Every structure is written in C-alpha cells, then in structure tokens.
Amino acid sequence: MYPHERSLVEKYPADEFAIVGVNSESTIEAAQEVIKKNNLTWMNFYDGGTSGPISTRWNVSGWPTIYLIDAQGIIRYKDVRGEDMDKAIEELVAELRTEKQKAETK
C-alpha cells in the first residue's frame, strides 16, 4: 500500500489532493516508527488502537478502510481499492479542476 499511496501523493499537486491517515497502532511510538521507517510524508491522526475514538465513531471494523472525500467535503466513495481507487481519485480531481476553471473565467 505505501508505495502506491506515495505515488498518488507525488502524482497530484498538494493543493488538489491529500492523504489523511487515521493510524490505529496500539502505541504512539509504534505509529511514529512505522511512519518514519516507511517515509510517509502525509498527515496521520493517532487513534490509540483499533477501538480508538475516531475508528469507533466512523464504525470501522476492518483495516484498511478507505473513504474518498471530494473538495466540498462530501463522501463520494467508500472502500474502493487498486485501479478503482485511482480512477475515482482521477475523477474527483478532474471535477475540482473544472470547478476552478469555471471560477476563474467568471
């Protein structure tokens, strides 16, 4: 997963796309270590374990669980993986670019 995620972060400009992680490692030291070791450049909430407050509120029962949220903050896809995930991100970023263009030409 990490190389794939890294490639996504590299593919899109930072003002169009971001990964926000919610990490459920059982200790914060373990979370810090895995982030340093794998050179993850994106931000991660720390949830204090699999039954942490964020995972509980979002009713997460399997890891990884993925949500794709558009630029307006709307949930657009749940649990897409692999190629489907890439396509979905491409679609949402294209939407964002069209919106921006519209706003500029006005």
Added chain:
Amino acid sequence: MRPMLLLILTLTILMTGAPQVLSASSDAPREMDSKKEEAEAAFKKLDEAMSQAREAYFEPMDKARKEGVLSPEEMSKIELDPDLLPIKVVGPKILKAIEKYVGTEVALAQCSELLYLSSREESQAWMFDRVSDLMITHYLESESLKNFCTMAHYMGDSPANVKLLRSIFADSPHRDVKAASGYALAKVLGSSKDTREEGLELLKKIGSDFGDVVYYRDTVYGDKVKGDLFEMEHLQIGCVAPEIIGKEVFGNLMQLSSFRGKVVLLDFWGDW
C-alpha cells in the same frame, strides 16, 4: 513380577467386569463419548481432505508465484478449474458426515464452515439450504450457535440464511445467541432494499433490548448498534464527512475540515 500381575488383574476386571456393573447408569453418556470421538476423528480426516483439495485448486496460482512475482492484477487473471472447487469436491462428504453425527458439537462447527463456503458459490446454494435445515432441526438449543451468528451477516441475504437467522432469533433459549442472531438478521435485512425498514427497526430493537450483551471483546451490542446507526445516517455516499479533530502522530493538532478544497483520501490503517 507381583505388582505387574496385580496390575494386569485389575485391568482385566476393569475391562471386562466393570462396564457391566456400571452399564445401567452410564451407558448413554459413554455412547455419546464414543460417538463424539468418532465424529472428531471423521471430521479431522475431512479437514485434511479439504486442505488437499484447496492445494489442488490453487495449484496454478502457486506455480505462477514460484515462477516469478506477479502483480495482484496478473494473479487475478489466472484461471482456476471450477470442477476442483474444494466445496464441490469435499463438501458433499462433509455434509454426509454432518448428517451421520448430527447432534454433536463438532458437527455444528462443521455446519458453520459449510454454510460459509457454500454462501460464496452460487452453484452450492442447495448445500446452504440443506445445512441450514439441519441446524434448524437439531441445533436451535445450542449455545455454540453464537459462533455461526457472529459471521452470519457475511453470508448474504439468501432466503435460507434469513430463515435460519429468524428461527434462531425466535427460538434460542440463550440471550447471547439471540443478540447475535438478531443483529446478523438486522444487518442482512438492512442490506436489501425491500427489507431495509424491517432491518433498521430490528437493529434499534437489538440496541435497546440486548445493549448490554458483549459483541466482541470490550464492545457491547449497544455501542455496535450506535455505530451502525451513525454510519447509516452520516457516513453514506453523498453525506458531508463528519469532522475529525485530534492530534496527529507527532503531537500537532489537526482537523479534517482544514483539507476542504482538496480531494482527500481518508485512510484508516495500521501496520499489521
């Protein structure tokens, strides 16, 4: 020599005389014990047959893996022989053994396993029907049904699964089995359009009537249902993502809404 002789004598008495004396009171449980042992041995053999069948079925994939590293996409393109499906090859033998040893706990565990496997293959729906009927006829009183119930909502919304869960929920004498079967039934009903309302009603009922029963580890059904209801209301496609405010891994405060204006991949993850 003498202690040895005494031992043999004692053994002889125990083996020949004693059972006759005791037979009046302990024949039935003894028979149960030997049936249980026989059943365990039979199912152990079938487990082995199952692993061999799995190996045979997945052989083309193993071979490909040994020949070189393939991407997941390439792996998924490898064709497997549908006639070698383990459930097709070994399933009927397991079913036969279940029928023979029906009533034992070990046969019940096998029922769950068969239901799980047959729920994944449309061609094996007949087996799901047969096994679920056996469970309704012979196991509604068993507390071990809980093991099946906790996985049952992954087994689809077939009429047979709905019927089985309804029967367990109505007739089980055990409160934890009732909670687990009711919860699974609510999830299954909630997953299809025509029965969504009934599923939602039942889900709320499980939350209120069985809220204190343990779902998994330190989570009770009350919390689980609360989470499910929140998900249905606020975490569907088209909903505004709920705010998350908290500390990130290195201690800085952050919030999800500050990413507005960008496409966000929200990833719940752990390195395990």
